[in-house]
Amino acid sequence: MYPNLTGLGIHDPKQIERYSLRQEAHKDVLKIYFHKQKGELFAKSVKFKYPRQVKNVRVNSSSGNYKEVTEINRNLTLVIDELNKLTKPVEVAEVDVKQKILTDLRHLEKVVSSKIAEIEADLEKLK
Numbered sequence: 498m499y500p501n502l503t504g505l506g507i508h509d510p511k512q513i514e515r516y517s518l519r520q521e522a523h524k525d526v527l528k529i530y531f532h533k534q535k536g537e538l539f540a541k542s543v544k545f546k547y548p549r550q551v552k553n554v555r556v557n558s559s560s561g562n563y564k565e566v567t568e569i570n571r572n573l574t575l576v577i578d579e580l581n582k583l584t585k586p587v588e589v590a591e592v593d594v595k596q597k598i599l600t601d602l603r604h605l606e607k608v609v610s611s612k613i614a615e616i617e618a619d620l621e622k623l624k
Contacts, residue, residue: 499579499582502580
């Protein structure tokens with residue numbers, strides 16, 4: 498039913514809660530978040546990187562100049578279509594940028610704290 502997600506190795510697409518998409522240099526980064534399982538501190542997520550497609554577009558027909566532009570990978574658009582069917586994203590009005598940055602920062606703090614605790618626990622096992 499979701500061949501593109503299955504192709505990514507996601508065997509139970511119904512477990513997908515949400516996704517995010519961002520651009521890094523010449524790649525689009527898709528991060529898929531799954532519903533949190535009982536006993537997990539954070540929900541599991543997987544990350545996929547797609548190279549952007551490069552095209553040469555004529556800037557001015559009289560001069561014959563071309564400009565290199567990039568666009569989203571076709572496979573990624575197919576995956577996003579399937580993700581939209583699963584997650585039914587709500588149209589978001591303009592997000593308060595400051596609030597989003599603060600939310601991202603708090604999340605990063607939790608992730609780093611959790612990882613530090615995990616590493617410290619591993620160190621204690623070595624004693």
